[in-house]
Amino acid sequence: MKLKFLSIFSIVTLFLAACSSAGSMGGMDHSKMGSTQEKETKTENTDNKTLPQTIESKTLTGKNINLVAEEANHQLNEKVNVAAWTFNRSVPGSQIRVKEGEKVNINLKNELPDPVTIHWHGIPLPNNMDGIPGVTQNAVQPGKSFTYKFTASVPGTYMYHTHQDGVNQLDKGLYGSFIVEPKTPTYDRDYSLMLDEWMSNPEEMEGMDMSGTEDMEGMDHSNMSGMEDNSNSKKDEKESTENDDSMAGHDMSNYDIFTINGKSGKEIKPLKVKEGEKVRIRLANIGYMSHKIHLHGHDFKVVAIDGQELNEPKTIKDQLISIAPGERYDIEFTADNPGKWYLECHGEMKGTDGMKTVIEYEGSKESNDQPNQSENLPVFNYTSYGKQTKGEFTSNQKFDVEYTMDLNTAMNGNEMVYTINDKVFPDTDNIEVDKGDLVKVKLVNNSKSDDHPMHLHGHFFQVLSKNGKPVEGSPILKDTVNLKPGDEYVVAFKADNPGNWLFHCHDLHHASAGMVNMVKYKGFEPDFKVDSDAGNKPE
Structure with missing residues (x-):
C-alpha cells in the first residue's frame, strides 16, 4: 500500500505554496536528554489491527546503534491512522545524536517485506557507506542486516532515510534525524522538527504506481x-521537449496532511522553553513539497543551512524560512518574550493548517497570539545574509x-x-x-x-x-x-x-x-x- 501518492504525474498545475508540520519529537528537549520512555501512541481507527502501534521517537546515542525497519500502525492526527514503515517503530525513526568526531557503528535489521537501505543525507562518509542500492551496496533483503560504519566528522543537522525505491518507501515514513553535536554547543535548548506530507486516504490509491514512468x-x-x-x-530521441503550455506540472493535492515529526494538528506537542534560554530549532524537510515556516513573537537568527554554520548571521524577524525537500535550516532565538507563540507553516494548501506548533514558556498559561498562515511575509534570502568573508x-x-x-x-x-x-x-x-x-x-x-x-x-x-x-x-x-x-x-x-x-x-x-x-x-x-x-x- 502506498501511503502517499503522486497521481502518475497528472498534467495539472502544481500549487507549491506548501507549509511545514510538527510531531511526536516536537516536545523532546535534547539539551537535557536522558532516556526517553516509550509511550504507546493513541489511535482511534483500528483498520490495521494486526500491526503494532508506533511509539514515541527515542533518541539514540553512543558508538553502537541499532535500527530495525518494521511496519506499524501510526496515528497522524485525531482521525487518520496509516500503516507506516518505520525505523524502531516510530515516525520519524529514532533520532541519532552523536558528538563531533565520534565513530559510529549503525546496524540495520530489515523486518519489512521488501529490501531497504539507509542513506545518510548530507553526512560526509566513505562511498561504500552511502546506502545507494546497486551503486554503493546491494539492498538489504528481508530478514537480513547490514552495518554502516563511519566517523561523524562535521557537526550539523542531517537526516537518514531509505534510498531503496525511495519514492515509495520514504513516503511511508522510513526516515529519521541525525544530529552531530559540536564539541562546544552555543545553545541551552535544542529541538529537531522533521517536516513531511501524508495522504488521508491512501487506500484509494492502492495498486497505483508512484514511481514515475512505466x-x-x-x-x-x-x-x-x-x-x-x-x-x-538514443533514449532522448523519443522524448519530446516541454513545449506544451498544458504541461504545467504534477499534482500534489493528494498530500492533504502536513506533519511535524509525524504528527499533525492537535497531536503536535508544544516546544517548551524557559525565559532567558538560547533555543535552537532544527528544521528538516523530508517531504516532497517546500514549506514556509514563520516564528512568531521573537527575533531570531538563521545560524546554519544544510548543517553548515553561517558567518556572523544577523537578527531578523517575521521572515518566512522556505525549506525545500532535502534542506535543513537551524534557527536560534533568545527566549525573552514569555507566553505562547506559534511556529507555523504559511500557505494555502489543504494541509497547511495542521503544520503548526507552539513555543510555550514555562509557567505561561495563556497567550494572545493568533495564527496568520495566510499573511504575506517576506521570504528569507540566504544569498545576501550574514557577514561576507x-x-x-x-x-x-x-x-x-x-x-x-x-x-x-x-x-x-x-x-x-x-x-x-x-x-x-x-x-x-x-x-x-x-x-x-x-x-x-x-x-x-x-x-x-x-x-x-x-x-x-x-x-x-x-x-x-x-x-x-x-x-x-x-x-x-x-x-x-x-x-x-x-x-x-x-x-x-x-x-x-x-x-x-x-x-x-x-x-x-x-x-x-x-x-x-x-x-x-x-x-x-x-x-x-x-x-x-x-x-x-x-x-
Missing part, C-alpha cells in the same frame, strides 16, 4: 555501479571540470519524465572527475512549474551565484539547492571523496522519473559485487 519502474538497475557514460544514448571558491577562478545541468520536464509517450540535458537516468551524462579536481556546476531549471531541489551525495558545495548575481553575504555551503522555474545557480566543490555519487532531485517523484545523474571518480571501483537478484532500485 519504463523507469521496469528498468534493471542491477548494474548501476559499473554504469558507463551513455552520452550517445572569503570562501573556498570564486566564480572567476580556474576550474578543472565545468558542467551545465539543464533541468526540464518532457513527455515520453503518455508519461511525464524529468530530464537532465534532455536525458533520463540511467542514460544521463555523468560528471567525470579526478580526485583533487575543482568542479563548477551550473544548474538551470527550465521546467515551467516544477521546483527541483537538487541534492549532491558525498560532498558539500559552495553556492557562488543565483540568477547571475554573486552571493553577497556569508559563504553558503550546502548539499541541496532548490531551483524554482527559471532559476539558475552556479555551485562549486572539490572532488575530495572518491566514489560514485548521486546528484539528483530530492522530489523523489522527479528522481524516479529520470532526474538523476552521478559524479563519478575516474578509476574508482566499488568494493561490492552487484547482485542481480537483490532488486536494487536506487531512485
